[in-house]
Amino acid sequence: MRPYPTAIQVTALLLTACALAACGGGSSSSTSPTPSPASGGQGIAVGEPAPGAPALDLFIAQARGADCAENRNRLFVIDKDLVLWDRAGNCPDMSWNVTLYRTTPGTMLCTAGDTIAGPRTTCTDERYRALVETVVANLAKPDLGLGGAYKIEPVPFDKDGKLPSSAAGQP
DSSP: OOSSOOHHHHHHHHHHHHHHHHTTTTOOSTTSOOOOGGGTTOOOOTTOOOTTSOOHHHHHHHHHTOSSOSSEEEEEEETTTEEEEEEEOSOSSOSEEEEEESSSTTOEEEEEEEETTEEEEEESSGGGHHHHHHHHHTTTSTTTTOGGGSOEEEOOOOBTTBOOOOOOOOO
């Protein structure tokens, strides 16, 4: 037996190591990272926010393009994982609307607003109904009526070269 590996053995060893590295090393130990529920078990693509972090660029784009938002158009991050959009304008239907999202505009939790049939609140997750109703009743307050139980962070953005109106009030 030779004391040194042959070129074929070295090449085979390197190819095996590269193949294992490409698939995560083949380890199923408890030290392997587990997919986050917030990421849906998928990896993070370049330019995406970290799992659980709101995709603020998507919310800002949505707010910039909104109709019926000339009186109020504000975004807030609540506890670093919820986004609240408050808007109001001069429209006969939906003159005001408050919508609570998880981390993307596609993950709406609750919405409250003026409809042709009158004010209405709809929630896909009933756990957030009280929070949205509290906010609707306290839009003029800096903490949106939520007090110290939640961390509220306004999200500044410009629309047509100016910051949106910070004039708040009842719907």
